[in-house]
Amino acid sequence: MFGLIKSDFYKLFRMKSFYICGLIAAVLAGLGIFAANAMDKMQYAMYGLEDMFISQYTGVYSLALGLGSATLFITILVSMFVPGEFKFGTIKNIVPSGISRMGIYFSKFIVTIFISVAYSLLCAAAAFITGCCLAGVGDFDRNIFLDILEIFGLFLLAQIALQSIFQMMGFLIRSTGWTIGVNIAIFAFLPSMVLTLIDFAVNSWLAPVVASVDWLNSWLKIENFSSNDYWPLPYLSEFSNIDILHMDFFQPILTRGLIVCAVYIVIATVIGLWTFKKRDID
Amino acid sequence: MTEYVLETKNLTKKYSKRAVVDNLSIKIRKGDIYGFIGKNGAGKTTTIKMISGLTNPTSGSIELFGSSDLSEGRKKIGTIIENPAIYPYMSARENIEVQRIMKGIGDKKITDQVLSIVGLSDVGNKKAKKFSLGMKQRLAIAIALVGSPEFLILDEPINGLDPIGIKDIRNLILKLTKEAGITVLISSHILGELMKIATCYGIIKDGRIVKQLTVEELREIVKPQAEFVVNDPEKARAIFTEVFGINDMEIQGNWIRIGEAVEKCDDIKRCLEENDIVISSVRTINDDNEEYLIKLMEEGEE
Numbered sequence: 001m002f003g004l005i006k007s008d009f010y011k012l013f014r015m016k017s018f019y020i021c022g023l024i025a026a027v028l029a030g031l032g033i034f035a036a037n038a039m040d041k042m043q044y045a046m047y048g049l050e051d052m053f054i055s056q057y058t059g060v061y062s063l064a065l066g067l068g069s070a071t072l073f074i075t076i077l078v079s080m081f082v083p084g085e086f087k088f089g090t091i092k093n094i095v096p097s098g099i100s101r102m103g104i105y106f107s108k109f110i111v112t113i114f115i116s117v118a119y120s121l122l123c124a125a126a127a128f129i130t131g132c133c134l135a136g137v138g139d140f141d142r143n144i145f146l147d148i149l150e151i152f153g154l155f156l157l158a159q160i161a162l163q164s165i166f167q168m169m170g171f172l173i174r175s176t177g178w179t180i181g182v183n184i185a186i187f188a189f190l191p192s193m194v195l196t197l198i199d200f201a202v203n204s205w206l207a208p209v210v211a212s213v214d215w216l217n218s219w220l221k222i223e224n225f226s227s228n229d230y231w232p233l234p235y236l237s238e239f240s241n242i243d244i245l246h247m248d249f250f251q252p253i254l255t256r257g258l259i260v261c262a263v264y265i266v267i268a269t270v271i272g273l274w275t276f277k278k279r280d281i282d
Numbered sequence: 283m284t285e286y287v288l289e290t291k292n293l294t295k296k297y298s299k300r301a302v303v304d305n306l307s308i309k310i311r312k313g314d315i316y317g318f319i320g321k322n323g324a325g326k327t328t329t330i331k332m333i334s335g336l337t338n339p340t341s342g343s344i345e346l347f348g349s350s351d352l353s354e355g356r357k358k359i360g361t362i363i364e365n366p367a368i369y370p371y372m373s374a375r376e377n378i379e380v381q382r383i384m385k386g387i388g389d390k391k392i393t394d395q396v397l398s399i400v401g402l403s404d405v406g407n408k409k410a411k412k413f414s415l416g417m418k419q420r421l422a423i424a425i426a427l428v429g430s431p432e433f434l435i436l437d438e439p440i441n442g443l444d445p446i447g448i449k450d451i452r453n454l455i456l457k458l459t460k461e462a463g464i465t466v467l468i469s470s471h472i473l474g475e476l477m478k479i480a481t482c483y484g485i486i487k488d489g490r491i492v493k494q495l496t497v498e499e500l501r502e503i504v505k506p507q508a509e510f511v512v513n514d515p516e517k518a519r520a521i522f523t524e525v526f527g528i529n530d531m532e533i534q535g536n537w538i539r540i541g542e543a544v545e546k547c548d549d550i551k552r553c554l555e556e557n558d559i560v561i562s563s564v565r566t567i568n569d570d571n572e573e574y575l576i577k578l579m580e581e582g583e584e
Contacts, residue, residue, distance in 0.1 A: 002386070003383055003384050003385060003386035004384050006383045006384075007380050007381075007383040007384035010376075010379065010380055010383055011369065011372075011380060014369075014371065014372055014376060015371065016371065088367065088368065088369055088370065089364070089365055089366075089367035090367045090368065090369060090380075091336075091367075092334070092336060092361065092363045092364075092367045093361070093367050093381060093425055093426075094384065095334065095335050095336050096334035096335055096336065096356050096359060096361045096363075096435075097356060097357065097384065097385060097429075098335075098352075098353045098354065098355070098356035098357040099353075099384075100353065278338070280331070280336065280337040280338060281331070281336040281337065
């Protein structure tokens with residue numbers, strides 16, 4: 001199993017896409033901070049306050065913001081790396097060597113966690129450097145450092161929840177092209193299209209029905225249902241906000257986010273692993 | 283006691299209700315080159331996939347090296363199933379390294395050794411995607427050889443190769459069995475090639491094993507014979523016995539069939555003519571092992 005994990009890392013480090021996606025993600029993270037800073041500056045200029053402009057995008061402030069830039073590229077790389085074994089047929093070298101399918105699945109899981117950590121750190125570093133260049137390092141003390149570590153942990157949990165879904169898709173679809181397509185659709189379009197429809201259906205049709213039946217209403221009260229609350233993607237941005245650690249207002253979001261992410265990790269892993277164990281390899 | 287590397291008992295694979303492999307029982311002795319023969323769709327690859335763990339059997343059992351602990355047994359096998367399974371974005375050396383690291387082999391020399399065995403030592407950093415099919419096939423064999431397997435499973439390893447490539451692979455397999463004592467299960471529908479190396483055969487038709495036989499048994503069954511039609515069969519019989527020492531003989535009217543000394547057919551013919559025997563026709567029959575195996579593949583055992 002340890003050998004398999006090592007060999008999976010060996011494969012990853014020999015993929016050009018690993019470096020290319022990382023580079024683009026880092027550049028975009030830096031550009032994102034640069035663009036946000038420029039927008040602020042433009043707004044100040046519009047109101048004639050240009051002389052008073054002080055950039056809020058210090059290195060420390062930008063650090064957490066940069067984390068989110070990595071997700072699209074993590075999606076792409078995981079979608080290439082996981083089903084790649086099926087595409088090249090190399091899964092036929094791994095399975096017959098006596099390694100359990102659970103071992104194979106978890107080895108990939110560990111490598112994809114590494115991709116998430118590496119890309120997130122890379123983007124955070126790029127954002128930090130850009131922020132430092134624009135407005136200096138900013139206030140930095142031990143507490144902020146600990147907050148950033150905590151934020152990074154939370155962000156990573158949300159990231160792993162998504163990545164578990166992407167990995168499951170890779171094992172289900174077994175084709176890089178289709179997996180990239182489906183995973184990008186999940187990442188980019190699901191919240192804006194499918195989840196909005198679900199919200200509309202629940203709030204417009206289901207909620208009145210539930211409200212009209214007393215016993216059902218007392219058991220399942222539906223008020224302003226938002227399916228986004230039960231989907232890990234929004235928590236990527238929620239968990240990039242340092243305020244979530246300290247303000248009471250955010251505590252329910254933090255708790256719900258932790259549960260939602262954990263549930264997605266477990267469910268996606270169980271489904272992915274179960275199907276991988278049951279399905280034949282062509 | 284005979285040591286078996288592989289033994290399957292009533293191995294069955296069904297898709298929906300159709301049995302692709304049906305109660306298949308085979309035994310492969312240590313050191314054999316087992317030619318697994320069958321038409322396309324006969325169930326060869328499905329059987330190999332079940333042995334390798336890629337496909338779950340519907341029923342039946344598999345034993346590797348006398349044990350039903352397949353995880354352990356599979357650590358001692360090397361496989362090539364259908365197309366060469368390689369990472370196209372890596373060099374030959376890197377492809378081998380992946381397998382070496384995965385199998386937890388610390389000795390890096392193994393990479394050079396297997397590359398040398400398959401004749402890919404001098405390909406440098408060329409990416410595998412730029413290899414010819416023959417080179418890819420040899421690389422796949424090299425990958426299968428990492429970890430010094432005791433049992434090689436090769437599914438159609440010569441498909442798509444040119445005659446030189448086929449010869450290279452054949453020689454390589456012979457070298458591996460001779461020098462490293464590796465047992466080989468090789469499936470192919472290119473019978474002629476298989477017959478140059480196999481020491482025993484399993485013929486599969488519609489998912490069922492039609493016959494298993496060794497090369498010796500095959501030679502015995504498909505013994506070459508010659509038929510002569512002559513004007514004086516009694517005189518011819520005397521010549522066969524006295525001059526050529528032939529006892530395996532059958533006579534019906536003017537027709538004589540001999541099962542010995544068939545290779546001396548020209549000498550026999552000359553001798554009969556010198557003794558004033560008129561020969562109406564001479565033909566050798568059943569001298570083609572390939573024909574016999576094809577017949578089994580197509581029609582099953584009579």
